[in-house]
Every structure is written in C-alpha cells, then in structure tokens.
Amino acid sequence: MEPFIVSARKYRPQTFKDVVGQQAITNTLENAIxxxxxxxxxxxxxxxxxGKTTCARILAKKINQDGTEREDEDFAFNIFELDAASNNSVDDIRNLIEQVRIPPQVGKYKVYIIDEVHMLSQSAFNAFLKTLEEPPKHAIFILATTEKHKIIPTILSxxxxxxxxxxxxxxxxxxxxxxAEEQGIQADDDALHIIAQKADGAMxxxxxxxxxxxxxxxxxxxRKAVAENLNVLxxxxxxxxxxxxxxxxxxELLVLFNKALTLGFDGHHFIVGLASHFRDLLVAQHPQTIALMEVSEDAKAKYSSQAQKTSNEFLIKALDLANDCDLNYKISKNQRLLxxxxxxKLASLTFETEKKKLDKIIPASHFRIQDYVAAPKNYSVTEVATPQQEATVVNSTNTGNAASEKVTEPKPSKTVLEKPVIENRAKRVSGLSISSLKTKKEHQARVSPIVSKDDLPKEKFTEAEMQKYWNVYVDKLDQQGKKIMASNLHADVPRLKQETVIWIELPNDTMKKEIEREQGPLLEFLRSNLQNYTIELKISVNEATAKKFAFTPEEKYEKLREKNPALDLLRKEFDLDF
Structure with missing residues (x-):
C-alpha cells in the first residue's frame, strides 16, 4: 500500500464534480461555460x-476544451498564477499587463489566477484597474482572496x-x-467526525x-487514537x-480538570469545549433541533440521553457562567483559579439551598466526613460523693453496730451538670527563664556527670602516633565528602610541641578560620585515640608558604615542567600554549 502522506495530493479535485461542498458554485460555472x-x-x-484556487485551476482548464481537443490536455501554457502576497508591487503588475497583450498560441483563452489579491498595494491596485476594466477578449482574470473587505470597491464592481x-x-x-474505502482503512464515524471538526470547514x-x-x-x-494524536478533548x-x-x-470535578491540565490541555480550551457541550445538550432536548448537531448518530444518542437529565433553566445558567469565564480568561491573572x-459554581446550580444565587458555591463542610459516636440515650451525669461523705461511710462500717443504725435506700440521682474541676498542675517553666536553665543543667549533670580534669587520662604519645591518627581523621573527612576541610588539614604536616601542643602552619587566614571552626571534632578524635585529654591545637599563618601553591596557568606549567622536563619539549614540538 502506498504511503498515506500523499493521499491529499492524490485525492485533489480534478473536475467540478470532485469539489466538495461547493456544488452551487461549480454548477453555475459549468452553465456559464x-x-x-x-x-x-x-x-x-x-x-x-x-477550494478557491482549485476551482480556478479547473475553470482555467475547462474553458479551453471545446470538444475537439483531447480531454487530458491541461493547457498549462495558457494558465498563469501570481502570488500577490510576495508579488504585490507596481512592477509585478506591469509585467502581468505586458503578458496580457500576447494572445494564446493554443486554445481560446489565457487565464491569470491572482491568489491572495488583497495583499496588493494601493498603487498596484490602481495600475491593475485599467486592464481589469477593459481586458482583451482572450484574457480571463480569476482573483482569489480570503478577505474581500480589503479589496477596493472599484475592483469589486x-x-x-x-x-x-x-x-x-x-x-x-x-x-x-x-x-478510507479506497485505501482499505477501517475508520469509526466518531473518528472521522473529530477530523472534520478539527479541519474547521477546510477540506x-x-x-x-x-x-x-x-x-x-x-x-x-x-476515536481514542484520533483524539490522542490531534490532542483534543x-x-x-x-x-x-x-x-x-x-x-x-x-x-471529583476539580480532580478531573486537573487531570486534563496534566495531559497538556489548556484551561481555555476546556471551558470553551464545555460551553459547546452545554449548547449541544440544549439543542438535543428537542427532536427538531437535534439535526443541527454535527456529530455521529451514536453521539447524538448519548447527547439525547444526557439532555433528559438536565433542564432548560440549568443549561441557560451554565452557558452564562461558561461564557463569562471564556470572556474573562485572557484578562485574568490566575486563569486556573478562574x-x-x-x-x-456550575456544580452548585442544582444544589438545594434556602436562597438560590447564580454565584452560590456549596460550602466545604458539605463534603467533610464527620466521624463521631453518638451518646447513648440513657446517658446521664450523676452526683459524685464528696470525700467527707466517703469518710462517713467508712467510719460507719468500722463501728460494727450495723443493726442499730438505720440504713436508708439511696434516692434516685438527679441529672445535673457539674462544673469541671481543674486540677492544680505543676507550674510550667519557660524555655527562656533562669530557672529553666538551672533545671537543664541539673538534668545534664544527672545524665552525664561532670568528670574532673584530674581524673581524665593523660597518656604520653609520640609525634609519629599523633601524625598517624591525624591522617586517619583526614581520610575520614575525605570519605564523608568534606573535601575542603580535608585539604586544609593536609596543607601542612602537624608538629608536636611541649608534649601536648599540636602546631600547624597555614598560608592564609581563611584556612585558619575554617579549621578553628571545626577543630572540636578533631581534638575529640585525637584525645580519645591517644588517651590524652590535655591535647591542644595551635595554628599560625605564614603567607610566604602561599607561594608554593600554583594558581595561574603559567605557575601550573612551571611546576609540571619541574617534575617532567620532557613536557617543555612536547610544547615546543606541537607549538602549544600553556
């Protein structure tokens, strides 16, 4: 089967009978010929x-056939087409006028088709007017345009x-x-209706x-495949x-609208389509007007079924709301909210309320699920015995003279509403008060008792051991992704002074501040591993050491050349820059 991409060219009309939807015009042209x-x-x-240009070409071919020529002769030499959109100057019209003077060599007429004639300039119209007013007998002009109101009245007349x-x-x-039948394609009526509606009257x-x-x-x-491919709802x-x-x-309505937006559809397209749907429902309510719907028979049945559920009052109000949304969509700042x-508002039109208004919206409490347990019918709040009454009962039982005392039956309790008794709770302490800070310190002292410095271990260690754990900590930082901190600690080899003081020398103050900010975890790691809690860190800055770091391309090249002198030979051989 041949590619379908050329079917539009293959099924282009060749005669007036093939022109779709313009039978009255084509019949008039045939009778005139x-x-x-x-x-x-x-x-x-x-x-x-x-089909304006197509009919012009068919007419140009038809008027030169007087029955003696072959039917397949198209008289291409007698047909001249001019695109006025790109040839709209006076010089172009003058060239056309020069061609009009020459009679046809074959056939009776020379046909000049000027497409998009409304694009001609005012001076070009004036130059063309004289020729159009008194054309030669062998010349026929066919002008095609989509905007007739832009053509000057002297041309129209x-x-x-x-x-x-x-x-x-x-x-x-x-x-x-x-x-579809010619190409052997099975097409649903609904699918073809979507294509025809999308074409908007253009074959x-x-x-x-x-x-x-x-x-x-x-x-x-x-229908589903066509709607998906054309991106229509x-x-x-x-x-x-x-x-x-x-x-x-x-x-559920808002969720459905959100789903349409996630599929790539515009909110304006959604509301315009909904307004058209309401119009179709209004048309489908009467058997005589249902013929105005340009849909398939199955779709008409669905519209008729849903139209029975709606009333004229609802549809008119719904159309009014949808039309207002359509008009205000472009000027709205929040179009989705509109x-x-x-x-x-549309979903609230049929909601029964005391006062029906056009802009009334159902309250959110209507959709809220209320989960509660109803109280039993025999539920009552009775009087509660006071502590003095309970003590009296206890004392009466301890006497042992139960027979001598009168025992009265309890009277039915009355239903009363007692005031709730608020117990005296412990005073709450503010998080910013002095007492709260004191309480916090006492709690920390209980959880982690303060250990005296004299009781902490003070084991001796060598400089080699210190450097070993120093490198272990730096490697740990590097594995955690703290590359800058690890690089700063690697900037100098730590030295041991006064048995417990670790000293390093850095090239600038920025590196010093970074290490001082994070020295707590470092000292804690070294103290715990070396078992000496008197270790201190001393950092000094020596700007002279900064020179050993290469920052510019020249400095980097010099350092690499010092390590490998053959690099200079490579640069000279290939004439490279550094």
Whole structure:
C-alpha cells in the first residue's frame, strides 16, 4: 500500500464534480461555460482551504476544451498564477499587463489566477484597474482572496463575485469515508467526525489531518487514537464533567480538570469545549433541533440521553457562567483559579439551598466526613460523693453496730451538670527563664556527670602516633565528602610541641578560620585515640608558604615542567600554549 502522506495530493479535485461542498458554485460555472456567459473578471472569496484556487485551476482548464481537443490536455501554457502576497508591487503588475497583450498560441483563452489579491498595494491596485476594466477578449482574470473587505470597491464592481462557504462536517465525513474505502482503512464515524471538526470547514486541512492520523494509527482509526494524536478533548470527558456537575461533586470535578491540565490541555480550551457541550445538550432536548448537531448518530444518542437529565433553566445558567469565564480568561491573572471557580459554581446550580444565587458555591463542610459516636440515650451525669461523705461511710462500717443504725435506700440521682474541676498542675517553666536553665543543667549533670580534669587520662604519645591518627581523621573527612576541610588539614604536616601542643602552619587566614571552626571534632578524635585529654591545637599563618601553591596557568606549567622536563619539549614540538 502506498504511503498515506500523499493521499491529499492524490485525492485533489480534478473536475467540478470532485469539489466538495461547493456544488452551487461549480454548477453555475459549468452553465456559464456551456452558454458562453462567463465573465472576464471573477472573484473567488471565502475561508482558507475551501477550494478557491482549485476551482480556478479547473475553470482555467475547462474553458479551453471545446470538444475537439483531447480531454487530458491541461493547457498549462495558457494558465498563469501570481502570488500577490510576495508579488504585490507596481512592477509585478506591469509585467502581468505586458503578458496580457500576447494572445494564446493554443486554445481560446489565457487565464491569470491572482491568489491572495488583497495583499496588493494601493498603487498596484490602481495600475491593475485599467486592464481589469477593459481586458482583451482572450484574457480571463480569476482573483482569489480570503478577505474581500480589503479589496477596493472599484475592483469589486468590475468582478463577478463567488462566495465560497465552509464545507460542512457531514460533507467532509462522507469524502473521508470514500478515501478510507479506497485505501482499505477501517475508520469509526466518531473518528472521522473529530477530523472534520478539527479541519474547521477546510477540506484541504481534513485531508492533511487524515494523512497524519493514518500514519500514526495504521489501518484502524478509532476515536481514542484520533483524539490522542490531534490532542483534543474527547466528548466523553465532557459527558463525565456534566454528570459530576449534576451530582454536585465538586472535589471529583476539580480532580478531573486537573487531570486534563496534566495531559497538556489548556484551561481555555476546556471551558470553551464545555460551553459547546452545554449548547449541544440544549439543542438535543428537542427532536427538531437535534439535526443541527454535527456529530455521529451514536453521539447524538448519548447527547439525547444526557439532555433528559438536565433542564432548560440549568443549561441557560451554565452557558452564562461558561461564557463569562471564556470572556474573562485572557484578562485574568490566575486563569486556573478562574476556571475552577466556574466549575464550582456550575456544580452548585442544582444544589438545594434556602436562597438560590447564580454565584452560590456549596460550602466545604458539605463534603467533610464527620466521624463521631453518638451518646447513648440513657446517658446521664450523676452526683459524685464528696470525700467527707466517703469518710462517713467508712467510719460507719468500722463501728460494727450495723443493726442499730438505720440504713436508708439511696434516692434516685438527679441529672445535673457539674462544673469541671481543674486540677492544680505543676507550674510550667519557660524555655527562656533562669530557672529553666538551672533545671537543664541539673538534668545534664544527672545524665552525664561532670568528670574532673584530674581524673581524665593523660597518656604520653609520640609525634609519629599523633601524625598517624591525624591522617586517619583526614581520610575520614575525605570519605564523608568534606573535601575542603580535608585539604586544609593536609596543607601542612602537624608538629608536636611541649608534649601536648599540636602546631600547624597555614598560608592564609581563611584556612585558619575554617579549621578553628571545626577543630572540636578533631581534638575529640585525637584525645580519645591517644588517651590524652590535655591535647591542644595551635595554628599560625605564614603567607610566604602561599607561594608554593600554583594558581595561574603559567605557575601550573612551571611546576609540571619541574617534575617532567620532557613536557617543555612536547610544547615546543606541537607549538602549544600553556
């Protein structure tokens, strides 16, 4: 099977009968050719992609066929096309006028097709006016434009105007069905309707979209595949959205809108499509107006089913809200919030409240789940015996003369509401008070008792042992990713002075400050491993030692050359820079 990318060119109309959706115009042109009543200046105007230039080419080919020539002769030498968008100057029109004077060598007429004629300049229009007013008998001008109002009235008054209309979705679907049958493709009606709606009345765009979708999906065109490839919201999304609106489910509605946004759809596109869906539901409520819907039969049945659940009052209010959102979308600072508020208002239209307002929103408490346990019906708060009464009862039992005392039955307790008794709690201590600091110190003393310095170990150690654990700590920092700190500690070899004082010399104050800031963990590591808690660290700065560090490219090269003199030979051999 041949590539589908060329199907648009293959199915380009060759005769007036092949032109889709413009039968009235093509019939008029055929009758004018047959009766020799064709005007010498024609103006084809209409939207893009409806067949203006195609009809001009078919007409140019048809008027030179008088029955004696071959039908496959296209008279290409008699057809001249000029793109006014790129040839809009006076000189271009003058060249055209010079060509008009020469009669045709074959056939009766020379046809001049000027596309996008509204792009001509004012001076070019004036230069073309005289020729268009009194053209030679052998010349026919066909002007094509998408913006008729930009053409000067003196040109319009001298042309026979043909207004091309947009191709209906039904005609586009029928022609796409014909192409699908010719190519052996199984296409759903809903899929072809999406393509026709996306083309917006242009058959050329419909063919191009059809090529792209077939290249993506293969021989089977489904509604889901077409919607995914064209990046359009399926009408099933709007059916689900309307159901959630009618059921007043605001949370689920917002989640559905967020899902549409995550798929890459614009909020404006969503709300405009929803407004069109409400319009289709309003149309589907009456059997006579349902024919106005440009959808498939299955979709019409779905619209009719959902239209029975809605009322005219709801749909009119919903259309009003959606239209306001559409108008205010571009000027809104928070466009997503605008759409979400509109959806919440739509879901609140059918919510029963005391006062119904158009902008009323269901309160959030309506969707809140309240989990509580109801109190039992026989629940009551009774009087509680005081401590004095309890003591009296205890004393009466200890006497042992139970028979001599009168025992009265307890009266039924009355239901009373007692005031809650607030117990005297311990005084709370502020975290910033002096007493809190004292309490904290006492707690730390209990958890980790303070050990006297005299009781700490003071084992003697050598300089070699100190340097060994120093390097172990530096390697530990390097493994933890603290490269800068490890490099600073490696800047000098530590020396031992006065038995417990470790001394290092650094080239600048920055390295000194970095080590002093982090010397706590270092001293703790050395003291614990060397078993001497009197170790101290002394750091001095000697700027003269900074010279041994190479910073510039020249200094780096000199240091490398000192280590390997052959490097200088390599540089000279290949004429390299350092």
């Amino acid at each position: 047959a009766n020799n009543h064709l005007a010498q200046a024609l103006l084809f105007c209409g939207p893009r992609g409806v 001298r042309c026979q105007i043909f207004d091309f209309k947009r191709i209906t979705v039904k005609d586009a679907v029928e022609y796409l069905k014909f192409i 050329r765009d419909a063919l191009s979209i059809f090529d792209r979708v077939v290249s993506f999906s293969g021989k089977e065109l489904t 399926d009408y099933e999304t709007y059916f689900e959205t309307t159901d959630l609106i009618l059921e007043n489910k605001i949370p 759409v979400e508020l509109t959806l919440m």
